[in-house]
Amino acid sequence: MKLLKVSVPNFRNLKNVELTFEPSLKPAVFPIGSENGGGKSTLLQLIFVLLTCSLDDNKNIYLSNFLISVIDNFQDTDEIAQFELNYQGEIINFTFTYLDENDSDNQKIIKFTKEILNFKKDLQDK
Incomplete structure (x- = not known):
């Protein structure tokens, strides 16, 4: 798996960050x-935590812990990051x-778009 592109619109001190990694470069x-x-460091942590912890249900707690400090800065349906x-x-x-x-306890939760679920399923099928 190769990371081709990362886009982070607004996360901590990262504002409108877009990195493209050209696969042809050697x-x-x-x-x-x-x-x-x-x-x-924030960028590298964000990439690692989102790509690693979100794919493993046993590691979702690490994802929650990483995002909990900034969760109040997000607006409803704010994008955290895009990956290619x-x-x-x-x-x-x-x-x-x-x-x-809001769940029954009025606690904020993190959910991810459908693509991550399809990606996770694809990994399990191969």
Whole structure:
């Protein structure tokens, strides 16, 4: 699986960030640079947590813990991040979106768009 593109509209100090990783470049190493506090670590954490923890139900608690500190900054249906991946030659796009829904305890929860569920199912089928 190769990450081709990351878009983050507004997460912590990341504002309108879009990175494209050209698969044709060799070696496939892409440095990320900015000033201190520019969001390098936040970006890498966001990519890792969303792509790793969201696909494993046992790791969803890590995802919740990562997002809990910023959850009050999201508006209903705010997009957290978009990813474009090359998985076994197929381009897969999916979006992580914050949806404010109230359960019986009036607690905010995180849900993800349908694409992540299809991606998860595809991984299990292969």
